Amino acid sequence: MKPTYRAALLVALHLSALYPLALVIWDYHTGGLSANPIEDITRRTGHTAIVLLTVSLAATPARRLTGWSLFIRLRRPLGLYSFFYASIHLMIFIGLDFGFDWELIWLEWPKKRFIVAGLAAYVILLSLAITSPKLMVARLGAAWKKLHRMVYPASIFAAAHFVWLVKGDKTRPMVYAAVIAALLLVRLIPVTAKGRGS
């Protein structure tokens, strides 16, 4: 692929990853948030985080399908953006929704398996974000690859978190879960000459 295409693709990635945040800020200033703005922002940032995580999982299969190694370069920014949105999501939950009332959060805790799943996904994303700089890749060597495979359980936790939250019709979260499952399952297909799985 030509370098210009490469640059264009990366610019497109940054723009589309930042768009949901821009939209939230725009909606806040123009009164476009719902009557329950905390819930609205929490849901929107959570949604963006899971979408970006899912897209990042598609990078390796896309590379295998096309042979373009460029797709692999999209993984890191996609994962970091997903972590970025998940951080806002979690901060709003703790800071604004519950006003840092740890006792109240604790009381909410035992019944909320979806919080546990969400937190598990977040802790993994956090450790992957910390170890994402190139320096860390070099320092950790083989362990880095093992660690970053934790993105698979993270995506399963994230999908469960979404499915368990919904009150009635679970069609939409189930579609996300199915896409994530499919992206994980294609990794089981033996590697062909076209590219190597990771």
Added chain:
Amino acid sequence: MKRSARYIIPSSQITQESAYLNRRSFIKSAGLAMAAPGMLLGAAGEVAAARARAVDDPTLYADIISYNNYYEFSQEKTAVAALAHDLVTDPWSVSVEGLVKKPRKYDIDDLKKSFGAEQRIYRMRCVEGWSMVIPWDGFELSRLITEADPQSEAKYVKFTTLLDPKQMPGQRKSYFSWPYVEGLRLDEAMNSLTLLATGIYGKPLLPQNGAPVRLVVPWKYGFKGIKSIVKIELVARRPVSLWMNTSSAEYGFYANVNPNVDHPRWSQRTERRIGDLRRVRTMMFNGYEKEVADMYKGMDLARYF
């Protein structure tokens, strides 16, 4: 239309500070949170400060008509108003039938004329953990039931919403067992708090709020307040509501607001008033304990949730 104002929320409760979580420390901590993903949290902190209001002040009309759970139209609360906009609510008739001596089909205008409307300001607590304070216009359901003259076998009241997938796009999905059905025990239906509402803030109900006529049972979770009613039946057996049908482990027949009985997936200890960023402690029977607790004496409310 004759209107007598009756304020059901006593003024003593309006500034019941003990019911709130500590607001000052909340805003301060919201400020701390700004440091991280800056603008967003900062913005929301501003909202908290700007919209400081007494917790039992009526919710803004704009919020009441734009944030609606009405799955017949959409599962997105903010999408309901636009999709419900064209619902035909006139002509409309409400049939009162079943175990009654005097069944009758009311034209909506006749219904409004015969029973009039008075204002009742009630809290409404959604099972999802948010709440509003709504100035309803309506009349006591007991008057309609008395008029119909129930037979002695009548023990429950069953309510049914309009079934019209052409007008209600959500009903084209078969995930739920349409039409929406709800029920009350006869004594609950006859309680003087139980209302058939036809308006909000002195204006006729809009479709997203359940036009032309809906049920309001302020000590129960919001989903008991069935909207756009076409049929009210007196029955001998306990009706099975749509939500019981969907998930009987999560939604029971009684659905009384109760901070001590968790939803299987989340606690019901607190709620957020719409228009306010604070969480407020949820009150037993949504604060209507005095008026309704007698009806549930001796019942295990964790079992009959």
